[in-house]
Amino acid sequence: MEVNQQARCRELAKSSSFYNTVYSEIEEVGWDHLVRAGGDLSFLIFRVLDKKGRVHVMEIQLDKAYPRVPPMVSADVPYIFNLKWSMNSRLKNLVQQFEKHLEKLQGFWSTLDEIDRSLQIVDSKQASRAIPSRQIHVGLTICYSGNDCFIILFIDINDPRSLPECRFMGLGNTVNALRKTWKRNVDKWERDKTFLENLECLLNTQLPRLADEETNNHLDECGICYAQYLPIGDELGPQTGSATDYTCENSSCSKAFHSMCLVDWLRSITTTRQSFNVLFGNCPYCSEPIAVKINATKN
Known part of the structure; x- marks a missing residue:
């Protein structure tokens, strides 16, 4: 862990035009946004807040021919935006494009937050903002046979309030009964209802909620x-x-x-x-x- 990342970057900036360019562009973005920088400044991690206050991390790989060669970007998003880049572009332009991309995904993340806050997610540590699906527990009140039952929900990134694709997992007649109930009630999905209300309406049952102890012990x-x-x-x-x-x-x-x-x-x-x-x-x-x-x- 670096003791003084900014001072180290400043020293590197004195050694070549590449370092000097990257250093000055980090200053434009703001040092408070920089989470980590690679030893040769070819790898940068920035944090960006969206309008809901969610923190997003963007990783940037820089070629030594930067800015002639555009940066490579990865982030905790379901898909990466089409980067618009020219010789006159700077890191601040990249961050601005990322911020606009985050705006388009607000509805999608609000739906994921609603699911994550209310339902029991299988392997919740792996349920990142970049994955447009959630696997949830159905509950023993339905799975009276003793077999675990799960539902995998696939959220439409561009229309997150719409009926999701659904896959049932488990053994025996219980899963078949759930699948039939879902198909029978599929026309009851309403956009003005919460995601949880719609799920329970289609399945005709109450789903298990997120346990308090699961939240506290995470x-x-x-x-x-x-x-x-x-x-x-x-x-x-x-x-x-x-x-x-x-x-x-x-x-x-x-x-x-x-x-x-x-x-x-x-x-x-x-x-x-x-x-x-x-x-x-x-x-x-x-x-x-x-x-x-x-x-x-x-x-």
Whole structure:
């Protein structure tokens, strides 16, 4: 993890026109948007907030012939936008195109959020914003035979409130009965109803809700080091092997961090303030104010 990413990039900028170009363009975008930069600046990760406050991560690969060769882009979206690029384009133009792309996907993500907040998702850790499908539990009240039943919903990215494609998974007559009930009620799907209401209407049953304990016990990766646990080693002192222990209080972000990683990050930012043993700064993802105790980490 870099102690001062901006200072390192500034030093690289002095060594060639490529580094100087990339450094100046990062400044245009804003250092608060930069999550990580590769050692040779050919790899950049930016975070961008959409209008709902959701945090999105965009990874950019730069060829040494940049900007003559356009950047390669990947992101946590179901499909990548068609990049418009010319010799006069800059990284800020790329970020602006990404922001416009995010606007087009707001309805799609609102539908996914509705599903994720209300229903039991199979392997919820893998249910990313880039996947236009969700596999949900049906519940033992229906699966009286003892076999697990699941439904895979395929959401239409361009028309997320429409009737989704549906695939039933399981064994025995229960799944066949569910499939028949769905087909019999398919005309009852209404756009002005919530996704949950429509599903339960078509299946003619109440689906199991997201358990509170599942929400509380979910262990996230650190938004800085991208690991669930700190490495094991004497140099980390009592924090060795620790899980993420700090969560951004912004409900639209709720990004998890290791306190140690967050302290190192905040110390690398010039706008961070310190009062006694507390660092005051901004979340690396959503920029909302955060405060972290230093004595929770190694000195």
